[in-house]
Amino acid sequence: MExxxxxxxxxxxxxxxxxxxxxxxxxxxxxxLQEFLIKETVLNDLNITYPLKVEYQVSFLKYLLRKLQELQIEEIHDAIYEQLTIKLREANLEYSYKHFLMQDKGITIKESNSFVRDGTTGLKLWPAALALSDFILQNKLKFKDKSVLELGSGGTGLIGLVLLKMCEPCKVFLSDCHNLVLENISKNILMNLKDVEKENLQNSLRVHTHLSLANKMKEFGILDLAWEDIDASKSEILKLKPNVLLAADVIYDVSIFVPLIKCIKEVFQIAGPSLVFYLSQTIRSITTFNEFSNLLRENNFKITKIEFISKHFFIDETSTEIQIFEVKLNEKLVQ
Known part of the structure; x- marks a missing residue:
């Protein structure tokens, strides 16, 4: 039952x-049992400190009431009605939280309640990032002692947190180009660090710094990296010299394909031919995705779909198809 x-x-x-x-x-x-369920969900300490979206909590409580009524439960716990009344009076805030519980560790993410805020969609947690996080957890050895760079990290920093807390990379750098997105990444990372891990850190992680996690030092940074101006970030990428490149849901507009391909090429040029690029993508339009894939091939890259079955460490929020790909330099052309 538990x-x-x-x-x-x-x-x-x-x-x-x-x-x-x-x-x-x-x-x-x-x-x-009703009391236990409410304490574990709506009245959970995590939800009280970092609350989920109010509309979502209302929907959950209404769903719970409907299920109990269908079961013809004679006594419905007062706390369910009390919490529903409270939540109905609360207004939705600009931001809310989600909490991912894995083994003996957890990750809390702050995200925008709007799909677009201040001209960016980067403050939302998108399904492709959940899928890539799941892939990372199932393939920890691919990231052990590796130097990892994520392109277009978005404002949640989830993938970076999964790497830092659940894997053993030596370096992790997240990147984006929107100031609000970069600040929210920094806040999410800090929110998930223990006090001892935040010693000697400032309120922002938008610098090259070192974190002591599980008694192991890891280099970490958040880069202001615009794909069309990759030259401005070359010095930081040279320091990082990544072994692994990551990106989730970056293929959405054909107008960004040329700068994105240029950025990927520059990172491979700095890192060398052994670099591996893992791309997680929601396939909204197969035509758009094929156009990007063809551009990769034209630029001497080999793209291979990875057969991946989610084990639901993270729950996908959509029925839209999400695929994960491995991108490498074409070996024949490298030779």
């Missing part, structure tokens, strides 16, 4: 669609 409640808690805290939360109709939802 594992069922734990599953509901994990899905609730990570903000999955309500219809993907299975409230088992075979369970006896007596007064005590």
């Amino acid at each position: 594992h069922v409640i734990n599953d509901i808690k994990q899905k609730f805290l990570s903000g999955v669609p309500i219809d993907k939360i299975d409230i088992n109709t075979d369970m006896l939802f007596d007064w005590n």
Whole structure:
């Protein structure tokens, strides 16, 4: 029974669609079990300190009430009605949080409640980033002792946090070009560090710094990297000299293909032919994706789809197809 409640808690805290939360109709939802469920979800310490979107919490409580009524439960816990009344009176804020519980560790992410804010979509957590995070967790050895650079990190920093907390890379650098996005990445990273890990750090991580995580020093940085002006960031990339390049959901507009390809080429030129690029992409338009793939091939890259089955460390929020690819320099041309 506890594992069922734990599953509901994990899905609730990570903000999955309500219809993907299975409230088992075979369970006896007596007064005590209802109280336990509310304490593990809406009244969870994580949600009280860093609350999920109010609309989402209201939807969850209404869904829970409907399920209990379908089960013809005679006594519905007062706390459910109380919390629903409270949440209905609360206004949605500009930002909300999601919490991902993995093994004995957790990651909390602050994101915008709007798809677009201040001219950027980079403050939302997108499904392709969830899929890439899941891929990283299933392939930790690919990132052990590696130097990793992420392009177009967006404002959540989730992928960087997964690398820092769950893997053992030697260096992790995240990058984007929007000031608000870069600041939110910094805040999310700091929010997820323990006090001892934040010693000697300033309020911003937008510098080349060192973090002591699990008693191991790791180089970390957040780069202001515009794809069309990659030359401005060359010195930092030279210091990093990445072994692994990452990107999630960066293929959405044909107008950015040329600068993105140029940026990828420059990183490979700095890092050398052994660099591996993992790309996670929501395939919204196969025509658009094929155009990008063809550009990669024209520029001497080989792109291969990775057969990947999500183990749901992170719950995908969409039914749209997400694929993960490995991109390398074409070996024949390198030779």
